[in-house]
Amino acid sequence: MTDHSPILAPIVALIAWSLVMWVWMYATRIPAMNAAKIDTMNLVGGSGADLKAVIPPKAQWPADNYNHLMEQPTLFYAVALVLAMLGSGGGLNLTIAWAYVGLRVVHSIVQATVNRVIVRFAIFMLATLCLVALTVHAAMQVF
Template structure:
């Protein structure tokens, strides 16, 4: 398996992150045009005057640039050290799928328990990838 295949789920997650980011101004401008928010509501980020449905995409975006950073680092180290395996690539795709699921739960029906279960599982996948990396490096 070519080691560069580890970058396909990385690139897909980056693309998904940008797609979520696009929702931030769309929802803000839509709310502004309807008179639900004014520019001052965003002076220091999102104030308490910003409705939840308008603030939500920004929170989802922030989630996509927090823990996924660790995923990106692990994938890069796997590539640089030549320790990419089919299992690592499968875990990377699983992580991508879980992050999509987390975002969709957050942006749609937003059930906290479901969202947390997917979030926690995705973090365990990154931990599994880190474990695979450590095992491969110790060989």
């Protein structure tokens, strides 16, 4: 067994969660598209924005969240890998990384179900504070 930085586990967990949201996205969008009588077999071009006009908002929420998981978490992946390479992927940084992942999972569930913006915003801000802390810790070592 190879030794590895423990901060790699939250990275893999968030990637796995992103894939769960990918499944959730299609599990809600395809039935909504069928209900809207969209001929998916002959559909050419188009975008998620086009679908928003014809499917219920609740069917779009998991897709919106999946897109969000492709945005800010890319910064998390980068800083977590930097901390892993620096040998600082345990202890407090590991706890903060798991907090970030947990908050992003809660954010996903809120957005894909009730989608209360103020609740999402609060969760997003807490997750962002985790990202800031990880970035400061990495910067303290590399600069």
